[in-house]
Amino acid sequence: MKFGKEFVSQMVPEWQEAYMDYNSLKLILKKVLRSRKKKASSTPMGTAEGSTLKRRVSLYRAFSGLTSRQRGSLRKKEDEEILVGEEGEEGQWQTRFLMPYDEGGEFEVAFFRSLDDEFNKVNCFYKKKVGEVVEEAEELSRQMDALIALRLKVDNPEVDIGGSDLASNGISSVSAVHPTSGRKTGGEDMDVINEVEMSDEEEMEDDEERGSKESETDDRKANRGTVDIQGFKPLQLEVLDHIRINVIPETPVSTIKSIFQQNYLSFSKNELRKVEEQMRQAFSEFYQKLRLLKSYCFLNQLAFSKIMKKYDKVCSRNASKVYLNMVDNSYLGSTDEVTRLVERVEATFIKHFANGNRRKGMKTLRPKARREKHRSTYFLGLLSGGSIALVVAIIVLMHARNILESDGRVLYMENIFPLYSLFGFVVLHLIMFSANIFFWRRYRVNYPFIFGFKQGSEIGYRQLFLLSSGIAILALAGVVSTLDMELDPRTKSFVALKELVPLGLVVVLLLIIFCPFNVIYRSSRYFLLLCLSHCLLAPLYKVTLPDFFLADQLTSQVQAFRSLEFYVCYYGWGDFKKRSHNCLDSHVFKSFYFVVAIIPYWIRSLQCVRRLIEEKDGMQGLNALKYFSTIVAVAMRTSYDLKAGMTSKILAIVSSVVATAVGTYWDIVIDWGLLQRNSKNPWLRDKLLVSNQSVYFVAMVLNVVLRLAWMQSVLGIRGVPFVHRTALTAIVACLEIIRRGIWNFFRLENEHLNNVGKYRAFKSVPLPFNYERDYTRSS
Template identity: 65%
Template sequence: MKFGKEFPAQMVQEWQEAYIKYDDLKTLLKDILNYRQVNLLSSAKQASRASFKRNVTLYRAFSGLTSGYNRSRDSTSTEDEVIVVGAVQEGSSEQYQTMVLIALDEGGEPEAAFFRRLDKEFNKVLKFYRAKTGEVVKEAQELNKQMDALIALRVKVDKPLLASMQADFNNRGASLNLSIGRRKTVSHMDDIQEDEVSQEENEEDDEVSQHDEGKTSEQAEADTAGPKMPSLEVLERVKINVEAETPVTTLRRIFASSQSELSFSKEELRKVEEQMKRAFIEFYNKLRLLKSYSFLNQMAFSKILKKYDKITSRNASKPYLEMVENAFSDSSSEVSRLLERVEATFIKHFSNGNRKRGLKILRPHSKKERHVVTFSIGFFFGCSIALLVAVIVLVHARNIMNSDGRQQYMENIFPLYSLFGFIVLHLIMYSANIYFWRHFRVNYSFIFGFKQGTEMGYREVLLVSSGLAVLALAGVISNLDMDMEPRAGSFHTLAELVPLGLIILVLLIAFCPFNIIYRSSRFFLIQCIFRCLCAPWYKVTLPDFFLGDQLTSQVQALRCLEFYVCYYGWGDFKRRSNQCHQSDVFEVIYVIIAVVPYWIRFLQCVRRLVEEKDRMHITNGVKYLSTIIAVVMRTGHDLKWGGGWKIMAAISSAVATMISTYWDIVIDWGLLRKDSRNPWLRDKLLVPYKSVYFIAIVVNGVLRFAWMQSVFGFYEAPFLHKKALTAIVACLEIIRRGIWNFFRLENEHLNNVGKYRAFKSVPLPFSYDDGVGGKHA
């Protein structure tokens, strides 16, 4: 693969604006090439005239072999020197500038433009890299202080005798050096010593002291003079924050401080170690990406300068690349040393010295594509298509659509199986989202906060959806076959229990505790659902409100779940009949079920308003309140509560739809910006075809208004049952949500790119009295 294609593929997508603009520089090189080609003809004419002059010189006097030797040597050295690179101090920052030593008639102007742009890109890259390096150095300082507290806590919890000895020494005023053996140079991120007092620790201290810069001989002797004990005084200056967020802790935070005193329990130590492990992993990944950023940009500079040398037949790459290497050397060595020290610290303190296991945890695992997944997708989709054709043939062959039991089947059995149809369609749309997110390099796994290496790709989601489709369609065929077969009268009860068996099977798989069928993703989904149901008692993250929006598009699926409970709990499923809609309790729950997803989103907006103080969440909350009113009015009209409900449902639905459509397009998608570089879209677009965005805007608006068919009574169709029409409208809403998902995450990704947010914010367990501690990004 050519470097021009490999370079963007290996970028940290959130930092892509900070990389060298390789394609732009290649364009400038093409300009240089075109300039040289245009002037080639004129150069040839000049050469012919010069040849005539050379013929004349054959008849001139001979001037000797050595008279012009020194001058020719000097001119040759001057000609070889194409550029001069130097650093210029501009304010508080250092800028690198290149002087081009080429005459204008030899292509000096386009080549000077190339080096001006090259300098601009290099200064941008270097500034960003040094700023990020400064950030990781500060984070290393913070992690050092956190490790001081962790080691002291380990001693206090696991070695109470050692802790009491130190306290006794302190009370007697013994002048012992109780430092943990941490190096003073933060950039080296020293491996903090373990709590055991052993000769091995003394040897490690000797090694550390040899590398420390700026230590006096007295300090070196103090560091190596005898066994060291970690200082427990640090525990008097820290508070702990390791409680998992629950509704109880949220209430406690409202009425009291969120930080608590140390209790020195083993459970507290375990939670601290888990948080520190996550912080080290995230910090290590940041260092790895910084190192990759440095390497890729230096490689890009090398490639583009070699292209320049090849086009111009000059030798300008060597001095410029030496300058690039020297400018990056200090920061690169800083990052490399930090990587080594983080590895050593993590292996020693979080993997019991097992280097292989420690590096396996630290370094992200690339997800391997498995051929069995691809094969299974094809197999299940083939089975799904075959079963779907079989269902159609069975319905047509037995004239089920015109049978006496059609109405009974549509009222009782169709809602049970339509639940699986809604779920399968949503999964298919989600797999399409993942495919296009990957295609356009949207970092969806980081945005959602998936654990690296466990996120499901589009193939895995398709596998789950196709497998569920096979189960559901097989259930439909078995139900129809047992129901319609004359000799199957004894199996009538079993046929009615098929949908219940399917839903139980799906729930068992979802809550299966064993590490099968994508356990990490299943538990992540269950956790997000639980946090949504407990809103606003949990801090709202993007996966929480993103899932809340998905639930608003699955109202009919939730109503199908309610029907399951009613049909098998209080209905007469043996006779395929129910009186659910004759029950006042069912109708009340029918309304509540439809309102719950929008109410969850409203409560999430309230929580975000309290925490972020952003008034935009007020408007978003009002949007969901208007939708709640519209849903109640529309449901009242569906349940025929009175003639006035139709007018109220029409008005409220129209208002809510217009507000939601505007919010989708302008706020969630960030489109319709009249002053943008792409008129009526936004400045940055991932999809190269602008028409796609305009089509999505129109489709979103049309599908938003599709739900209003229930208000205007488009149910009357001789060939289409009311339940089927409701299912079709629900499917259209799921498709609309799938389209919304792509552009919503695209906008979120671009916001992260604009703010260079490529890492999660990891909470740290200890908060120092001096204000250090709390969060590590």
């Protein structure tokens, strides 16, 4: 793989604009090369041969280790090709091109101008991010002070706060300044991360070994330019007097506590366990941030090295040495703060959260990425092929037995078809979501970060498609067995068995979802159930993107919920052996028919209200009104379905038109961020992941058309020839699922681009303690 493609593949997606634009610099060098080739072709042959030979010799001199100059020798000023230095108050690096212009020289000047802009962009971004992690390290140090004090207080409840010196828990603080630039490279920002507690082994060291280590440390610090050294000082429990537990209303209990209780410390073991879990998450997220920042620094340095060597090769010059020396001496190449923070975070996490077990601690800090297994691909092909074969078998069986013309066709469509259609809705939704994951990966949408998946635990599109194929195999096999037992005279006596097949499949599906064992993607199933519980208990839980994203999926599965309701009625109240029921005549069934359709939209409206209260965002209030209009439309349409009438029809049409118009506008403008007038891409947005702009216009048209499909019941389309009413309802429900699948891709694309615009590549982890404003750590 060429470096340009490898460089792009290794980028942090949210920081993509902050990396060096390697491709644009390559384009400038291509212009230089084309201009030189054009000049060579226009000169006489002898001159061209001479210039070619000269270029070969210069390349040999520039890159051969045998003939290169000594590394430490100084070049004469008249031989220098470029001069790089800092200019301006902000310390921007600028390059001066000192050689006379040849053919294409203006492109060389443009190259160095663009190169300087890219380097200054990278250098400033890196400096800003390092400053942020240093501040975050200081806050983690303060949090660790409080955690250690809380541990001691919980383990020794009789210890008085504020009067105990912890000799065994000394803290070192070192402040160093870079000798050349005066830049601070370490210090009080990592008091606790440097060494929070003195280990038992350190206490057992003799004075001679300790003195020799201290002298070596002093010499190392002196060479580094140390200006301020503080010795070990005792950590005091009085810090507990100046902190409060940071209770974030994320659960029903914490929501109630935030209203009725103060955030005081109870010094209980349960409280300590929760605090330690929060600190583990904070350290893990902070460590990932440091790793990516370190990777950012390395990749950009490598990119500058590659582009300068390419410049030397194209232009037959030797300017890379001077420029790369500048890169090494700049903040990007010389600072070691990130490396030292990585080492100290590892040491602190292993000591305090892994009981000194390095393997265990590093396994938590560096979780392994999920590996694609060949057996997943094998079973995917096997099950998908089997499902296609079963579909063909059903079609052949229906044609051979002339089922469509049989007397029991209507009875089958009204009773058995709604039972099996549930699996069709689930399978179609899984297929659409697996396609979403495939395209998210293709266009580098960071969906694991957006959804908050634990690293290495996210499910891939192959696994999701494999799961949908397995469910399809079970459902289609059930359909074939039901038809075969019904039409074969030898199995007509198994009436109860063939009627119980759909119920058995539902039970199997529920057992898989709630299976507690580590099989069939347990982490993904647990994540789904967790988000589902948050949706059902809205607005008691803090609303996150996975929660409202799942609630949006539920709004497209209304017909599936009605199928589940029909299961209860068919097997609980009716005579399933005779395929008879009185569900539509039951007032209870009709009431739940209303409620089941409204619940998903009600959940979303409650989530919007919760976000409106917490975030003070007026758009969430408008979003809640949008879902309320949909609730009214669904209620009017359901009323018309159960009891047709002119008044009900008019109310259903009006409410459906309003809800469809509002929902379509919100999908395209708010959720997708399209239809922007002043965008550089007409009527789209400035940033697009899909290069073919027609895809967005097609998606917008499909969104409008598929949203209108749900109005078929209020526009008088009660049925079409050769299509039963229940089949038409299922088709409309499938169209809504397809619309939701299209919506999913562009919704997450817009979310990803918003994160890119804000360089937001990490989730914010709430810290457990909140310090008083007037309290500062004693130095």
